[in-house]
Amino acid sequence: MESFPKNILKSVIIYDVGLPIIGGICMYMIIKELRTEYNIKFRFDKFSLSLLILFFLTMFAWVIIPVHTDVVGWGTKWFPQTIYIDYGYFADYNITWAETDWGIVTEYWYPNDMIKYHNIISKLVSVLFMFYTFIPRNVRNKR
Numbered sequence: 001m002e003s004f005p006k007n008i009l010k011s012v013i014i015y016d017v018g019l020p021i022i023g024g025i026c027m028y029m030i031i032k033e034l035r036t037e038y039n040i041k042f043r044f045d046k047f048s049l050s051l052l053i054l055f056f057l058t059m060f061a062w063v064i065i066p067v068h069t070d071v072v073g074w075g076t077k078w079f080p081q082t083i084y085i086d087y088g089y090f091a092d093y094n095i096t097w098a099e100t101d102w103g104i105v106t107e108y109w110y111p112n113d114m115i116k117y118h119n120i121i122s123k124l125v126s127v128l129f130m131f132y133t134f135i136p137r138n139v140r141n142k143r
Contacts, residue, residue, distance in 0.1 A: 051129035058122040
């Protein structure tokens with residue numbers, strides 16, 4: 001087992017919390033830079049609102065799948081998945097071919113098409129909402 005600073009940097013929490021924060025900072029810097037050249041307008045109209053509501057409905061449907069089906073899985077019963085993974089030290093699992101000492105050591109597959117389709121539809125609607133709403137519509141600034 002590694003010491004505190006090293007093991008916290010390899011945790012899933014760092015990736016799940018740190019990457020969105022870093023991504024948000026990068027998006028802010030890019031938009032700030034673009035606004036010096038362009039007059040950026042984002043679109044939030046009735047269609048965008050409809051996509052947002054549809055996204056929330058599909059996410060809600062995905063979350064409540066355990067209410068209307070028998071989900072065999074691992075971990076929490078909410079947000080069911082079809083694959084779950086274990087992280088660990090490769091040496092503990094006799095994995096010697098890896099380039100690092102920490103990573104995915106085991107995968108568990110639970111085939112369930114209802115979960116897969118709920119997951120895919122929810123992600124598709126979220127991407128449609130994000131692209132429709134947040135792709136910049138621009139007019140070049142005059143200097």
